[in-house]
């Protein structure tokens with residue numbers, strides 16, 4: 001069933017398990033109102049289209065990310081920056097806003113969404129690995145593009161080699177950057193350099209390694225899901241270098257930013273997912289460069305164990321729920 005003339009109905013095949021889902025279900029932001037259905041890295045098959053729909057037809061593959069609505073009238077919406085709309089409608093809402101129906105996310109079999117908030121998936125990409133592009137992918141692609149880090153030869157640091165981080169390495173390499181992974185232990189060194197193509201690897205707690213790389217990076221994509229010291233990262237930046245914070249742990253807790261390294265003309269910013277136009281651009285870029293996430297595909301009834309493993313950092317690099325097969329069996 002389609003709810004409106006601009007809506008498409010999508011039978012969900014795969015949904016990624018983002019660390020934000022974990023923050024939300026464990027109420028780590030202190031605002032979750034249950035019941036909640038998580039999931040905002042969705043790919044599936046369009047089964048019905050409303051009468052105004054021109055972007056999709058039945059049988060197409062569509063993707064839905066963290067946003068299913070926005071006001072459509074503010075400057076950000078008009079500029080294609082829907083994720084910065086002051087009235088966003090998230091795919092999985094944690095709490096009921098006045099006048100907005102609570103939304104339920106992609107750990108379910110069907111989603112109905114306005115075509116504007118769905119993207120076309122290029123042919124030939126491995127579908128389970130596409131799902132994480134809808135959140136993790138666009139969240140790292142957007143700052144690489146918008147901070148001017150998408151130029152060959154730029155030196156980009158990627159902090160935290162998880163779902164977002166490993167896609168940041170892939171996108172940065174595809175733009176021709178020199179990439180350094182900054183991780184909390186030695187464990188992922190081989191994977192980062194030999195499988196993901198990172199040019200070098202630093203352990204953030206090893207001050208000798210960190211000092212040797214001081215002042216070399218044009219930008220740092222920080223995807224760490226917990227609060228952590230920022231001075232060692234600011235020291236890695238060149239003059240005019242940019243540190244972009246993407247992690248979303250306890251959001252009310254202030255990050256401590258030491259002033260001295262900032263006086264070296266360094267910038268600290270953040271970024272939230274991406275607008276719909278650039279999400280489609282990211283997906284097309286992924287299609288051209290054959291970029292998908294490294295995934296562990298799981299059935300729905302494994303999801304609680306997957307959440308525990310995600311909390312322990314035990315995933316390479318994204319769990320993706322095989323919603324289609326799991327729910328078809330019941």
Ligand code: NAP
Nearest residue numbers: 019020160161162163164183184224225226247248272273
């Ligand atoms: P993830 O797969 O769990 O990866 C996070 C990585 O951070 C881990 O693999 C680990 O990498 C590192 N890490 C975790 N705890 C750490 C600690 N205490 N100290 C140092 N490093 C630590 O998570 P994800 O799905 O990529 O998401 C990452 C963060 O981004 C989450 O907070 C999520 O909510 C947020 N997020 C934000 C947006 C946005 O729009 N801004 C969108 C999606 C997700 P190493 O093993 O390499 O150290």
Ligand code: ZN
Nearest residue numbers: 018020135136
């Ligand atoms: Zn997410």
